[in-house]
């Protein structure tokens with residue numbers, strides 16, 4: 001392995017941002033990461049504070065008349081962290097634990113992510129504190145339409161473009177697109193990405209995040225002189241990102257030995273039959289009870305003796321209590337923010353190479369960008385063109401990040417953040433928004 005991993009200091013920002021986030025939370029992690037990058041870049045407090053602060057936020061109440069007639073109320077948010085490089089871009093999350101600080105962290109990561117892969121976007125994120133599993137499709141449609149109407153002043157094809165994230169999917173994006181378009185009076189496909197193909201979606205978007213994860217894993221392994229077919233992989237989360245990552249790893253010859261969802265995990269040391277597992281999940285709604293596999297808890301999955309660990313579910317799972325037990329040599333962050341600052345320090349101490357979220361899971365937003373470009377041009381590319389362009393973006397970004405890490409003795413996370421943060425700060429300075 002040629003990449004040098006150094007410890008990421010878990011120090012707080014050098015100033016006290018308004019309403020300092022809870023220790024160990026996603027926002028605390030995002031702030032600690034930015035503080036490290038700002039320190040490496042030698043930024044002063046004013047620039048650091050500006051980069052840490054969201055540009056614009058909206059908090060909305062989303063009432064829902066349930067199918068039963070009962071009325072319930074949800075809280076929703078849209079945060080534009082930064083729009084210096086272009087319109088805000090980022091997903092919409094439906095999860096019961098969504099709050100404004102989580103959305104702020106996710107929006108900040110979108111800013112650095114888009115900059116790392118050189119997209120003409122800023123960073124944004126949205127969320128509604130709802131457990132989508134507890135609601136019917138028509139209830140979810142009403143929630144989505146109401147949330148979209150409430151945040152209408154903030155979104156648009158040139159201002160802020162949504163996409164799916166946890167708990168939402170292509171159908172959710174079709175409802176957002178339709179609600180926005182009906183209010184404007186004509187069809188505006190470029191207001192969202194990750195849409196169904198039938199309404200202007202792009203080939204390849206459904207699997208793009210996962211394909212990108214496999215591209216950067218391949219690039220990281222190549223630096224150690226090994227290939228995808230030489231490694232075993234454990235994946236936490238078997239949703240849009242985790243399930244397709246499992247399928248692509250398996251198709252490329254990796255042994256996928258464990259996967260999980262919110263109900264628990266399964267392991268088979270000889271390798272799981274991923275296509276059969278996907279059918280099982282389609283049928284039963286969970287990976288658990290898949291035949292020919294043993295049960296493993298979500299925590300124990302993180303500590304399995306595998307080569308590559310892909311957290312692809314929620315934030316903060318690799319923290320001071322779990323990261324020290326990781327035996328994988330590579331952690332490739334499919335999820336946003338799966339590693340806290342304390343977890344990062346432990347992984348670095350144990351020489352685990354972490355391919356950070358803002359690089360590893362950027363394939364999704366890369367193909368979202370391709371979808372937006374296609375929608376704006378009303379000209380559609382082939383699947384092969386999209387796959388080639390995605391691979392090129394991901395491997396180029398990985399090479400840039402890895403080269404900086406090696407040159408400056410940084411972790412891949414710090415190198416990626418330095419590249420992303422610097423591109424955003426330069427845009428501010430050139431535009432004259434910051435003296």
Ligand SMILES: NC(=O)C1=CN([C@@H]2O[C@H](COP(=O)(O)OP(=O)(O)OC[C@H]3O[C@@H](n4cnc5c(N)ncnc54)[C@H](OP(=O)(O)O)[C@@H]3O)[C@@H](O)[C@H]2O)C=CC1
Pocket residue numbers: 164165166167168209236237238239240241242260261262263286298312313314315334335336361362364365
């Ligand atoms: N979709 C995308 O294009 C992108 C997503 N990401 C990030 O990837 C991660 C996953 O997103 P995505 O796949 O879209 O989301 P999905 O909602 O499609 O899937 C989430 C998966 O995580 C599981 N999960 C939820 N809570 C837990 C928990 N407490 N412990 C273990 N597993 C859990 C879910 O289980 P169950 O199925 O049982 O609900 C499901 O398998 C998120 O961090 C997201 O921000 C990053 C870049 C792009």
Ligand SMILES: O=C(O)CCC(=O)C(=O)O
Pocket residue numbers: 089090091092110113161162163164165193194336361362364365366368
């Ligand atoms: O495709 C996009 O626009 C954003 C996807 C997303 O939310 C993410 O990368 O975290």
